[in-house]
Amino acid sequence: MKELEFYFEQRKKILAFQYVDFLTEWDAQTDAAPGSVSANSVYNATLSEMQYKLTTDPDFERCVNVLYKEREQLSDELRHEIEVTNKNIQNTKRIPIKEYVAFNELTAKAYPVYVQAKQTNNFELFLPYLERIVDFCRKQTVWLATESLKGYDVLLDQYEPRYTQAKYDKFFETLREKLVPFVKKKTAKISPVPQWARQKFDKAKQKEFCEYIRDVMCFDKNFGIMKESEHPFTSGMGTTDVRITTHYYEDNLISSVFSVIHETGHAIYERQCDPSLNGTFCSGGASLGLHESQSRFYENMIGRSFAFWQTHFGKLQQIFAPQLDNVSCEEFVRFINRTEASFVRTEADELTYPLHIMLRYEIEQKLISGELEVKNLPLYWKEKFTEYFGITPPNDTLGVLQDVHWAYGNFGYFPTYALGSAIAAQLYHSMNKDFDVEQSLSSGNTKQINDWLGEHVHKYGASKYPDEILRLATGEDFEPDYYVNYLIDKYSKY
Amino acid sequence: MKELEFYFEQRKKILAFQYVDFLTEWDAQTDAAPGSVSANSVYNATLSEMQYKLTTDPDFERCVNVLYKEREQLSDELRHEIEVTNKNIQNTKRIPIKEYVAFNELTAKAYPVYVQAKQTNNFELFLPYLERIVDFCRKQTVWLATESLKGYDVLLDQYEPRYTQAKYDKFFETLREKLVPFVKKKTAKISPVPQWARQKFDKAKQKEFCEYIRDVMCFDKNFGIMKESEHPFTSGMGTTDVRITTHYYEDNLISSVFSVIHETGHAIYERQCDPSLNGTFCSGGASLGLHESQSRFYENMIGRSFAFWQTHFGKLQQIFAPQLDNVSCEEFVRFINRTEASFVRTEADELTYPLHIMLRYEIEQKLISGELEVKNLPLYWKEKFTEYFGITPPNDTLGVLQDVHWAYGNFGYFPTYALGSAIAAQLYHSMNKDFDVEQSLSSGNTKQINDWLGEHVHKYGASKYPDEILRLATGEDFEPDYYVNYLIDKYSKY
Numbered sequence: 001m002k003e004l005e006f007y008f009e010q011r012k013k014i015l016a017f018q019y020v021d022f023l024t025e026w027d028a029q030t031d032a033a034p035g036s037v038s039a040n041s042v043y044n045a046t047l048s049e050m051q052y053k054l055t056t057d058p059d060f061e062r063c064v065n066v067l068y069k070e071r072e073q074l075s076d077e078l079r080h081e082i083e084v085t086n087k088n089i090q091n092t093k094r095i096p097i098k099e100y101v102a103f104n105e106l107t108a109k110a111y112p113v114y115v116q117a118k119q120t121n122n123f124e125l126f127l128p129y130l131e132r133i134v135d136f137c138r139k140q141t142v143w144l145a146t147e148s149l150k151g152y153d154v155l156l157d158q159y160e161p162r163y164t165q166a167k168y169d170k171f172f173e174t175l176r177e178k179l180v181p182f183v184k185k186k187t188a189k190i191s192p193v194p195q196w197a198r199q200k201f202d203k204a205k206q207k208e209f210c211e212y213i214r215d216v217m218c219f220d221k222n223f224g225i226m227k228e229s230e231h232p233f234t235s236g237m238g239t240t241d242v243r244i245t246t247h248y249y250e251d252n253l254i255s256s257v258f259s260v261i262h263e264t265g266h267a268i269y270e271r272q273c274d275p276s277l278n279g280t281f282c283s284g285g286a287s288l289g290l291h292e293s294q295s296r297f298y299e300n301m302i303g304r305s306f307a308f309w310q311t312h313f314g315k316l317q318q319i320f321a322p323q324l325d326n327v328s329c330e331e332f333v334r335f336i337n338r339t340e341a342s343f344v345r346t347e348a349d350e351l352t353y354p355l356h357i358m359l360r361y362e363i364e365q366k367l368i369s370g371e372l373e374v375k376n377l378p379l380y381w382k383e384k385f386t387e388y389f390g391i392t393p394p395n396d397t398l399g400v401l402q403d404v405h406w407a408y409g410n411f412g413y414f415p416t417y418a419l420g421s422a423i424a425a426q427l428y429h430s431m432n433k434d435f436d437v438e439q440s441l442s443s444g445n446t447k448q449i450n451d452w453l454g455e456h457v458h459k460y461g462a463s464k465y466p467d468e469i470l471r472l473a474t475g476e477d478f479e480p481d482y483y484v485n486y487l488i489d490k491y492s493k494y
Numbered sequence: 495m496k497e498l499e500f501y502f503e504q505r506k507k508i509l510a511f512q513y514v515d516f517l518t519e520w521d522a523q524t525d526a527a528p529g530s531v532s533a534n535s536v537y538n539a540t541l542s543e544m545q546y547k548l549t550t551d552p553d554f555e556r557c558v559n560v561l562y563k564e565r566e567q568l569s570d571e572l573r574h575e576i577e578v579t580n581k582n583i584q585n586t587k588r589i590p591i592k593e594y595v596a597f598n599e600l601t602a603k604a605y606p607v608y609v610q611a612k613q614t615n616n617f618e619l620f621l622p623y624l625e626r627i628v629d630f631c632r633k634q635t636v637w638l639a640t641e642s643l644k645g646y647d648v649l650l651d652q653y654e655p656r657y658t659q660a661k662y663d664k665f666f667e668t669l670r671e672k673l674v675p676f677v678k679k680k681t682a683k684i685s686p687v688p689q690w691a692r693q694k695f696d697k698a699k700q701k702e703f704c705e706y707i708r709d710v711m712c713f714d715k716n717f718g719i720m721k722e723s724e725h726p727f728t729s730g731m732g733t734t735d736v737r738i739t740t741h742y743y744e745d746n747l748i749s750s751v752f753s754v755i756h757e758t759g760h761a762i763y764e765r766q767c768d769p770s771l772n773g774t775f776c777s778g779g780a781s782l783g784l785h786e787s788q789s790r791f792y793e794n795m796i797g798r799s800f801a802f803w804q805t806h807f808g809k810l811q812q813i814f815a816p817q818l819d820n821v822s823c824e825e826f827v828r829f830i831n832r833t834e835a836s837f838v839r840t841e842a843d844e845l846t847y848p849l850h851i852m853l854r855y856e857i858e859q860k861l862i863s864g865e866l867e868v869k870n871l872p873l874y875w876k877e878k879f880t881e882y883f884g885i886t887p888p889n890d891t892l893g894v895l896q897d898v899h900w901a902y903g904n905f906g907y908f909p910t911y912a913l914g915s916a917i918a919a920q921l922y923h924s925m926n927k928d929f930d931v932e933q934s935l936s937s938g939n940t941k942q943i944n945d946w947l948g949e950h951v952h953k954y955g956a957s958k959y960p961d962e963i964l965r966l967a968t969g970e971d972f973e974p975d976y977y978v979n980y981l982i983d984k985y986s987k988y
Contacts, residue, residue: 012540019537020514027517031524035716036735039772043513043731046506222529237537241530278533 003063010060015279017051022237029229030245034112041108048104049097056093064089077463081281084462094143103136107409114407121397123378126407131374133409134367141368152368155412160289160419162467165365167478168415171422172358174480182488183352184390187341196327197335201253205319210246210260212315217264217298217446219244224267231346231404232259234266234295238278242270253320254336255347258299265298266291268450272458287466288413292420293427294453300350300421301428302446306333307438337494341389343398350421351491355388357418360403364411422483423470427457429482430474497557504554509773511545516731523723524739528606535602542598543591550587558583571957575775578956588637597630601902608901615891617872620901625868627903628861635862646862649906654783654913656961659859661972662909665916666852668974676982677846678884681835690821691829695814697742703813704740704754710806711758711792711940713738718761725840725898726753728760728789732772736764747814748830752793759792760785762944766952781960782907786914787921788947794844794915795922796940800827801932831988835883837892844915845985848977849882851912854897858905916977917964921951923976924968 024044028037054060068086071079092100110129117126141154149157153164214226224236229245236242244263248256269285277283285291302308306329313329324332339349345356363380366372372380381400386392393399405413431437431452440448456473470478518538522531548554562580565573586594604623611620635648643651647658708720718730723739730736738757742750763779771777779785796802800823807823818826833843839850857874860866866874875894880886887893899907925931925946934942950967964972 012536013544016537016540016544019534020517020541023514023517023521026525027521031520031719031721031737033715033717033719033735033737035714036731039732039734040513042506042773043510046510047514050507050510220529221527223527225525225527227525237530238533240533241527243525243527279536 003066006059006063007067010054010057010063011281012279014051014054015281017047017054019237020047021051022235026235026243029231029233030227037112038109041105044108045101045105049101052092052097052100055089056097061089061093077277077280077282080463080465085281091144095140096143099136099139103133103409106132106136107407110407111404114401114404118397118401121395121401123396123401126401127375130377130406133406134374134411137409137411138368138370152365152412155364155368156415157412159410159413160287160416161465163289163415163419168361168419171419171478171480172361174484175354175358175418178484179354179487180388182491183339183355186339186351186491187390190340191338193338194331194335196324197253198251199253199323200250201320201323203248203250206248206250206253206256209316209319210256212319213257213260213312214264216312216444217261217268218450219264219267220271223271226260232263234263234270236267236270236284238283239271239273239275240278242267258303258336261303262295262299265295268298268453269294269458272450272454273461274459274463277461277463282461282463284462286460286462286464286469288416289419289423290457290466290469292417293423294420294457296421297424297427297453298446298449301424301437302441302449304333304336304350305438305441306330307441309333309336311441311444334494337490339491339494341391343385343391343393344402346402351487352389354418354421357414359384359388360414361418364414368411419478422480423478425483425486426470426474426476426479427453428486430456497560500553500557501561504548504551504557505775506773508545508548509775511541511548513731514541515545516729520729520737523725523727524721531602531606535599538602539595539599543595546586546591546594549583550591555583555587571771571774571776574957574959579775585638589634590637593630593633597627597903600626600630604901605898608895608898612891612895615889615895617890617895620895621869624871624900627900628868628905631903631905632862632864646859646906649858649862650909651906653904653907654781654910655959657783657909657913662855662913665913665972665974666855668978669848669852669912672978673848673981674882676985677833677849680833680845680985680988681884685832685834687832688825688829690818691747692745693747693817694744695747695817697744699813700742700744700747700750703810704750706809706813707751707754707806708758710938711755711762712944713758713761714765717765720754726757728757728764730761730764730778732777733765733767733769734772736761752797752830755797756789756793759789762792762947763788763952766944766948767955768953768957771955771957776955776957778956780954780956780958780963782910783913783917784951784960784963786911787917788914788951790915791918791921791947792940792943795918795931796935796943798827798830798844799932799935800824801935803827803830805935805938828988831984833985833988835885837879837885837887838896840896845981846883848912848915851908853878853882854908855912858908862905913972916974917972919977919980920964920968920970920973921947922980924950 024040024047032040064082064086067074067082071082074082106129110126110133113129114126117123137155141151144154145151149164151165156163156165156168210226219226223240224242224244227243227245228247230247232244232246234242234244244260244267246256246259246263266285269291273283273285285294309329309332313332316332317324317327337350339351341352342348345353348356359381362384363372363377366380367374367377378396378400381396382392385399403414405411428437431449434452435448437449457469460469460472464472467478470476518534518541526534558576558580561568561576565576568576600623604620604627607623608620611617631649635645638648639645640648643658645659650657650659650662705720713720717734718736718738721737721739722741724741726738726740728736728738738754738761740750740753740757760779763785767777767779779788803823803826807826810826811818811821831844833845835846836842839847839854842850853875856878857866857871860874861868861871871894872890875890876886879893897908899905922931925943928946929942931943951963954963954966958966961972964970
């Protein structure tokens with residue numbers, strides 16, 4: 001079939017550009033000197049234009065159309081890939097190339113301005129950029145609208161296919177009803193940071209422990225690397241090149257540890273996709289929400305459990321001796337599970353975390369619909385934040401400027417974080433039906449857990465929709481009650 | 495002129511691919527996990543094929559032809575660029591695309607085999623790869639032959655335009671005649687490594703001193719970075735993104751220091767090109783030989799001078815205190831200028847270095863002409879080496895396998911190293927006519943030297959041929975006697 005041949009040829013080229021995207025982004029976030037960014041953005045713009053043209057190439061579109069019509073004859077994986085590619089071509093085509101290129105340039109330029117605005121608590125500086133970014137995203141919802149997807153749903157669909165406002169609204173409504181009152185009660189009493197946690201913890205020792213944790217989680221160094229960057233993240237290309245970063249703070253013993261557990265969770269997902277999906281559009285995770293469910297699973301269900309630290313706290317004590325000699329494992333686990341109302345999402349504890357997401361979800365809805373104007377964001381943020389948390393951010397750096405996502409134009413991204421946390425709880429419930437998860441941790445590593453997730457979630461890569469994979473793994477549709485029950489159960493103990 | 499417009503458009507795309515080359519190579523040599531290389535080589539092959547097609551695009555060729563005919567109407571820089579681009583298109587076209595792609599794949603695969611062969615002293619393992627590589631290079635000399643360039647000259651021209659065997663033969667003949675007897679005499683008596691240099695030198699302290707040296711040489715961190723890699727190198731894109739690496743050995747105090755001085759020499763050249771050349775094919779250094787002249791200038795004429803260390807040895811003592819407390823600056827400078835017959839080029843001292851290159855030059859001539867077969871290389875190497883140095887390499891790891899260049903197919907590259915060292919001496923002579931170079935070092939930094947090189951060499955970038963730039967800078971053609979006299983003069987003192 002000559003269409004398939006042409007499809008594979010063109011796919012190889014598009015994937016080569018995706019490889020370039022991965023590398024340039026990796027470089028920008030790790031090595032690149034500050035003064036190099038603006039000059040190099042010209043090359044990135046040229047590359048993104050070439051990629052746009054490859055994706056929307058009329059010959060490619062015709063070829064994908066033919067394959068789409070004949071899709072019932074294809075393998076399951078290829079049929080899914082053709083469906084997704086077909087949609088991707090249509091969506092890309094609907095964005096005028098000029099706007100597409102201009103938007104890429106805009107966000108490249110907006111990023112350093114955002115960083116400066118955050119550093120100097122100066123929203124006004126960032127305002128004209130954010131206005132243009134929001135303007136583009138609003139236009140996007142018009143360009144990409146379909147029968148079934150309109151407005152904010154268009155953006156949500158880019159990050160989590162098949163999860164619309166209707167579903168998210170129901171999810172957040174459950175949280176608002178069942179979780180918010182519990183959180184209010186738990187955060188009413190302040191739990192101070194213990195004296196031992198306020199010491200200075202040597203960076204080299206933190207690194208040593210993080211490398212130990214990476215090995216506990218069976219992350220293979222031959223196909224993966226761990227490096228430092230300002231903000232921890234995971235990226236990669238296929239199952240053979242998976243990269244994570246962390247950040248060490250000498251005044252914080254646990255920040256880098258939980259970053260490493262979180263990012264290694266993402267990494268294990270990438271590593272355990274079926275290798276036959278490498279070199280296709282179905283390699284890597286199925287969606288942001290499902291990806292986040294894996295990182296949160298390891299971070300919260302595993303990494304914050306007593307069972308995990310029962311095995312590994314000794315190693316932590318040993319590396320930092322004598323700094324933790326008088327701390328018991330129980331005290332340590334209580335410390336890593338303390339909860340409080342706080343301003344910054346990335347530093348929030350497991351219990352208050354979803355409230356930070358709810359806030360952003362509601363703001364994004366209003367911003368995209370036009371109900372809220374960009375210039376009114378700082379004030380609106382403070383009001384809403386106070387309503388949810390009972391405390392008011394003292395400035396925009398700790399408020400509306402704290403996250404980078406909007407500077408990249410990533411509207412619709414945040415809700416996947418809460419969704420991921422909730423899916424993690426649902427998977428945890430299912431896994432425990434197959435074996436005692438906490439008990440498996442006494443083996444000293446997470447192999448049994450990795451294997452279960454590999455078999456029930458990871459192996460599919462992006463060859464199915466995330467809701468299909470969840471159903472295959474748990475036998476159910478997404479059910480937020482698992483999450484609410486898990487949180488209330490867990491935090492009732494503390 | 496619509497040709498110019500099209501030319502600029504196509505140039506932008508080709509440069510974007512060069513940017514990708516730079517980043518992928520940087521990544522491969524610094525971060526990339528060992529297991530990722532082979533899978534990612536598929537993407538690199540696809541990208542190099544796209545780049546080949548852009549360069550040999552018939553529309554682009556027609557456009558460059560028109561501009562070439564009208565070149566007298568263009569600015570000096572653009573005329574030179576069109577000449578070089580025209581030649582580049584013709585040369586690329588003459589290599590059949592299948593062979594071009596296959597060769598890129600071959601060298602990607604050969605590299606890890608070469609590394610293993612070197613590590614295990616197993617030339618036989620690497621032999622079939624090297625045979626295919628040499629075979630390709632021999633074919634290349636046929637494909638790219640012109641009226642004036644044939645055989646090995648075709649390869650030499652790729653690294654140093656306008657320097658043919660006739661010129662190199664004369665250069666090496668001068669060395670053989672005037673330098674070799676002197677080297678034999680100097681290396682006859684053994685100068686042992688002093689006790690103080692055999693200590694363990696903390697890596698973090700080495701790093702601190704290297705960062706100090708980088709600042710002494712006025713290398714701007716905003717547009718440049720310094721990182722670690724197995725083998726030190728410099729790379730970059732235009733004047734705003736310049737990167738160097740070094741390698742720290744705790745049993746060697748000076749290896750990383752001289753790597754940093756050497757690579758920063760390359761970096762300053764890149765940084766001081768006229769910024770108007772950014773985004774053209776004339777940005778960056780004019781040739782490998784001229785580039786090496788800059789790194790060798792800083793490494794040898796500056797970095798191994800007593801004047802330099804008179805100002806900076808105190809800092810070295812201070813950082814490593816008390817390890818160097820009983821060493822005088824004179825002893826240190828004598829140590830960094832000791833000479834001996836040794837097996838490995840990259841560890842050779844300034845005096846014996848060009849002999850290592852002579853050896854490789856003669857072997858390459860014989861390999862490319864077919865006079866020498868690849869399988870006979872190890873034996874031939876040992877014989878020739880013994881003839882030049884009076885000592886015989888105990889194995890191939892310290893012999894024919896020591897350098898990576900041939901694994902990449904870089905035949906014709908080595909001679910530029912000796913040429914660069916010799917050009918450095920010629921520039922040093924000219925600079926000293928304008929100001930007292932050694933005296934300028936008492937200022938504490940190399941600014942006056944950077945400025946002179948910027949004005950007389952760097953600013954031209956690749957907008958002229960290297961021999962033109964040398965003539966502009968020194969008023970003379972290349973003259974190896976400056977080098978011979980400099981070396982004999984200097985080493986007569988030790």
